[in-house]
Amino acid sequence: MEKTVKMRGGVLVDGFWCWLFCRIIIIVATVEAATTAFQTCPAEVPTIRRLSDIHQDNYGRPGLAHMTIAGAMDDGLKEVEVWLQTFAPGIGTPIHRHTCEEIFLSFRGIGTLYLASESSEGKVPGNPNKFPIFRNSTFTIPVNAVHQLRNDYFQEDLQVLVIISRPPIKVFVYEDWSTPHSDAKLQYPYYWDATKNERLVCL
Amino acid sequence: MEKTVKMRGGVLVDGFWCWLFCRIIIIVATVEAATTAFQTCPAEVPTIRRLSDIHQDNYGRPGLAHMTIAGAMDDGLKEVEVWLQTFAPGIGTPIHRHTCEEIFLSFRGIGTLYLASESSEGKVPGNPNKFPIFRNSTFTIPVNAVHQLRNDYFQEDLQVLVIISRPPIKVFVYEDWSTPHSDAKLQYPYYWDATKNERLVCL
Numbered sequence: 001m002e003k004t005v006k007m008r009g010g011v012l013v014d015g016f017w018c019w020l021f022c023r024i025i026i027i028v029a030t031v032e033a034a035t036t037a038f039q040t041c042p043a044e045v046p047t048i049r050r051l052s053d054i055h056q057d058n059y060g061r062p063g064l065a066h067m068t069i070a071g072a073m074d075d076g077l078k079e080v081e082v083w084l085q086t087f088a089p090g091i092g093t094p095i096h097r098h099t100c101e102e103i104f105l106s107f108r109g110i111g112t113l114y115l116a117s118e119s120s121e122g123k124v125p126g127n128p129n130k131f132p133i134f135r136n137s138t139f140t141i142p143v144n145a146v147h148q149l150r151n152d153y154f155q156e157d158l159q160v161l162v163i164i165s166r167p168p169i170k171v172f173v174y175e176d177w178s179t180p181h182s183d184a185k186l187q188y189p190y191y192w193d194a195t196k197n198e199r200l201v202c203l
Numbered sequence: 204m205e206k207t208v209k210m211r212g213g214v215l216v217d218g219f220w221c222w223l224f225c226r227i228i229i230i231v232a233t234v235e236a237a238t239t240a241f242q243t244c245p246a247e248v249p250t251i252r253r254l255s256d257i258h259q260d261n262y263g264r265p266g267l268a269h270m271t272i273a274g275a276m277d278d279g280l281k282e283v284e285v286w287l288q289t290f291a292p293g294i295g296t297p298i299h300r301h302t303c304e305e306i307f308l309s310f311r312g313i314g315t316l317y318l319a320s321e322s323s324e325g326k327v328p329g330n331p332n333k334f335p336i337f338r339n340s341t342f343t344i345p346v347n348a349v350h351q352l353r354n355d356y357f358q359e360d361l362q363v364l365v366i367i368s369r370p371p372i373k374v375f376v377y378e379d380w381s382t383p384h385s386d387a388k389l390q391y392p393y394y395w396d397a398t399k400n401e402r403l404v405c406l
Contacts, residue, residue, distance in 0.1 A: 046318065051339045069341050070306045079304040079368030080283055101282040103273045115249065136254045138272050163366050165282030
């Protein structure tokens with residue numbers, strides 16, 4: 001009998017603890033749902049940098065000055081990267097293509113955008129179409145289009161801000177406009193991504 | 204006997220055509236693999252735009268001048284978008300958060316970046332930390348961090364270039380810094396994405 005009572009008591013106690021446990025689970029779940037429906041990221045301290053303090057280099061390409069303003073290597077960004085590039089007269093990018101989106105803003109000088117004339121069936125880029133680039137202009141590069149930006153004028157530097165998606169960039173480089181697409185050389189990591197730059201923190 | 208020869212001949216002929224067919228398939232497949240391992244996109248004609256010709260508006264927010272330089276609505280970009288924004292003295296962004304990456308470049312004026320001080324367990328943004336923004340500076344906003352950029356100075360406009368990923372932007376707006384995250388209001392499409400702007404083509 002005592003055993004039965006104990007058993008009943010046991011059942012009651014178990015029922016209470018089960019009820020309490022379930023209530024706690026429900027309360028916790030409700031509070032969680034209400035307060036963390038949006039899970040904030042840690043509020044990291046952002047670094048405010050002076051552009052003039054960011055590392056600039058030619059990365060072995062005479063006539064180029066490249067600065068990664070923000071991006072994958074130093075900032076851990078995964079979706080966007082911004083460069084400031086300056087091309088001396090006669091200097092330009094390689095002939096190349098990439099699968100990422102790219103936006104240019106031209107701040108200084110004049111130049112030429114060369115863009116492959118091929119159709120989608122082309123085996124080689126073919127003779128490029130030319131587009132004049134001028135100060136305070138902007139343009140986007142079609143994804144995977146073979147292109148080259150050059151400072152073809154001999155008056156002053158060409159300076160552009162370049163925005164790309166999905167950094168660090170993977171570039172297929174062509175020797176010339178008749179290089180078959182299948183012979184384009186993958187260059188990865190690209191010049192400035194090959195080494196991590198220690199940039200000055202200026203806050 | 205004749206029938207047998209014919210059959211043998213048939214087998215021989217079938218064998219030849221089968222061999223030829225297989226060779227053609229192999230050759231075609233090899234050529235395809237070699238030449239279309241990279242499938243080029245159509246070389247669309249890029250639009251070179253003057254910044255001064257791009258539509259600028261306050262979109263119902265007095266003291267703001269916003270220009271989408273390139274992005275989802277007018278350019279069909281899916282991965283990056285660039286804005287030029289000018290804030291009159293005393294004017295700023297709403298208190299807000301978003302899941303995309305964001306890079307700022309400040310070209311003119313001085314301002315303040317307010318960034319939520321919360322930990323990841325916070326239910327509200329809490330009193331923000333303040334960071335001074337100055338001319339020719341750059342900074343990134345941590346993904347999902349609640350923030351606000353303001354021109355708190357009364358001398359001149361604050362002008363910034365804003366780069367975001369995954370446009371068009373989805374913004375959660377807070378009434379103040381004590382608004383629970385769960386009460387932040389989704390604003391989508393955002394001001395300038397609500398209508399497609401017809402921009403001038405300047406090539």
